[in-house]
Amino acid sequence: MSLNNSDIGGEAGSPVIDQVDTPAADTVATMARQAPVRLPETVRRYLVRVLALLAALLVWHWASSRGFNLFINFENVPGPLVVGQALIEALSSADFYLHILHSLRRIAVAYVVAVVLGVGLGILMGRSRLAEDIITPYIELLRPIPAVAWIPLAILMMPSEESSIIFITFLGALFPIVINTVHGVEQTPKVLVRAARSLGASNAAILRHVVLPGALPSIVAGLAIGMGVAWFSLLAGEIISGQYGIGYFTWSAYTLIQYPQIIIGMLMIGGLGTLCTLLIKLLCRPLLRWQVGENDR
Amino acid sequence: MRPATKSTPESALQEQTRSQENTMTSAIDMIQRLPQPPERSAKTPGGERGHIEIRDVSVEFERSGDWATAVHRAQVDIRPGEFVCLLGPSGCGKSTLLNAVAGFVTPTRGELLVDGAPVTAPGPDRGMVFQQHSLFPWKTVRDNVAFGPLMSGLGRNEAMSLARTFLGLVGLSAHANAFPATLSGGMQQRVGIARALANYPSVLLMDEPFGALDAQTRTMMQESLLDIWSEFGNTVLFVTHDIDEAVFLSDRILIMSASPGRIIADISVDLPRPRIQDLLTRPEFMALKRECLDLIRRETLRAFEQQNGQAG
Structure with a gap:
């Protein structure tokens, strides 16, 4: 092709150049059309997420300002502008921060206890069939009971109001952590245990170097879910409290029709719960560095 | 002079024709690089450790109420420093016999001795290389290799320097800080070999270690393994279903047959060492290969007829 072109080109130069040029120019044009300014993949995805939230805000605003009432009734629902104003007001009052602080402290205490006990029980159950058979019925029986249902018993059993709130929050976080830990421990590949044994590892060393790190991805998933459920249960627990906590704040607003x-x-509960879950994931990420590329196989 | 092939195995992959001269050079290089075994291993250059005695060993499993015989009255004596392949079709019990020597499986009959001591559990004197995915994915390549020395009570610094040495031996120094998932299958197996060797085992047990690799990588790994073995002089018990691999690698081939798993032939391979891939086309190699093929075919047919007879 090119040989032919140059042969002809000796005789009549310009038409040949035109012929060659046209497709090239076309390609450039196509490329320009296809590649506008490209945002990095992650930025683009987060942009979509933010836009999705903004869209919900707009719908909310529209529905509440129009007094939308078709099966779902928005007539008495305050719009985003009203709520935003109230939020600014709340953020400038010291009491609001006290509510948040109390909730965060309860979450922290309940969560730490749940993690220690949950991971410990999970490892025990994953390693010992007897322990699993003893503990499983309790977990299966207690797990479906919602946090709210625990309120009377928590008040009866616990020494103080504060401890009963923490107890209810703790229960919420405990079950997902235990169940995910058991799952992770039981998934330990047999070949890795054998490899460790033939390299001279003791049972304790196998637990520390093989079982625990192998279960970690599953444990971390349990920790994240547990944090979410902890917030979820906190609200139920704080109904008991007559003083502080974001759950109490919400509940008293309801009784006062605010x-x-x-x-x-x-x-606030949604936002703080999300933030805490994110924090747990970030804290655990360095421990799971080895998983990079694992899924590409 | 080209650099020793061992240190750059990727380039070796491209150079498909490798002269004998180069193999020798890399072997000499290795002698200089080879770590000195610690006192505790009491290894002598003659390789007096690694004597495996399999005395009338049977392994039976209970499968849904029935007892299945995986290994039937195996009787083998493996001399220190011998390279022995267990060859047979899949399901013939060769891996089970290997696992019994490793201590993962307890024989239901007979006795297993390594250097005169009965095998009761897995131990660092018997290094194990598995088929695949046996590295600890959460440990870096270096930490994987250092694991054995650490478990044997060595200090962290000592274990790390041992790991460095053995990674050099398999040509993976550059990947010491990588996680296993980022390595190719062949590289992972080389780490597995380095990890098993870092304990200075008297016996190296290998369960189809190259079975999951592509053909080109496999032949490279076979040559590398022979190089390493010629320096360490430890006993190797190598399970494979690949006849070429068995003939190429071993001093001695034990052919196993299924139902029940028995050792039906003990063939000694007198091909000269060091061995390189050219050997695969030589008549004496072909003759041995045919002998193995014939034996296996005859056995397979016999087993077939037996099964048909039982069914009918």
Whole structure:
């Protein structure tokens, strides 16, 4: 092709150049059309997420300002602007931070106890059939009971109001952590245990170097779920409290018919729960560095 | 002079024709690089450790109420420093016999001795290389190799320097800080070999270690293994279903047959060492290969007829 072109080109130069040029120019044009300014993949995905939330805000605003009422009734629901105003007001009062602080402290205490006990029980159950057979029925029986249902018993059994709230929060976080730990421990590849044994590892060394790190991805998933459920249960627990806590804040807003405050409380619980879950994931990430590339196989 | 092939195995992959001269050079290089075994291993250059005695060993498993015989009255004596292949079709019990020597499986009959001591449990005197995915994925390549020395009570610094040495031996120094998932299958197996050797085992047990690799990588790994073995002089018990591999590697081939798993032939391979891939096309190699093939075919047919007879 090119040989032919240059042969002809000796005789009549410009038409040949045109012929060659046209497709090239076309390609450039296509490339320019296909490649506008490209955002990095992660930025683009987060942008979509933020836009999705903004869209919900817009729908909310539209529905509440129009008094939308078709099966779902928005007539008495305060719009985002009202709620935003109330939020600014709340953020400038010291009491609001006290509520948050109390909730965070309860979450922290309950969560730490749940992690220690949950991971410990999970390892025990994953390693010993007897322990698993003894503990499993309790977990199966207690797990479906919602946090709210625990309130009376928690009040009866626990020495103080504070400890009963923490107990209910702890119960919420405990079960997902135990179940995921058991699952992770039981999934330990046999070949790795054999390899460790033939390299001279003791049972304790196998637990520390093989079983635990192998179970870690599953444990971390349990920790993240547990954090979510902890917030979820906290609200139920704080109904007991007559003083502080974001759950109490929401509950008292409901009894006082302060609608914007209810929504603020709800959003706070959602936001703080998300942040805490994110924090757990970030804290655990360095431990799971080895998984990079594992899924590409 | 080209650099020793061992240190750059990727380039070796491209050089498909490798002269005998080069193999020798890399072997000499290795002698200089070879770590001195610690006192505790009491290894002598003659390789007096690694005597395996399999005395009338049977292994039976209970499978849904029935007892299945995986190994039937195996009787083998493996001399220190011998390279022995267990060859047979899949399901013939060769891996079970290997696992019994490793201590993962307890024989239901007979006795297993390594250097005169009965095998009761897995131990660092018997290094094990598995088929695949046996590295600890959460440990770096270096920490994987250092694991054995650490478990034997060595200090962290000592274990790390041993790991460095053995990674050099298999040509993976550059990947010491990588996690196993980022390595190719062949590289992972080389780490597995380095990890098993870092304990200075008297016996190296290998369960189809190259079975999951592509053909080209496999032949490379076979040559590397022979190089390493010629320096260490430890006993190797190598399980494979690949006849070429068995003839190429071993001093001696034990052919096993299924149902029940028995050793039906003990063939000694007198091909000269060091061995390189050219050997695969030589008549004496072909003759041995045919002998193995005939034996296996005859056995397979016999087993077939037996099964048909039982069914009918």
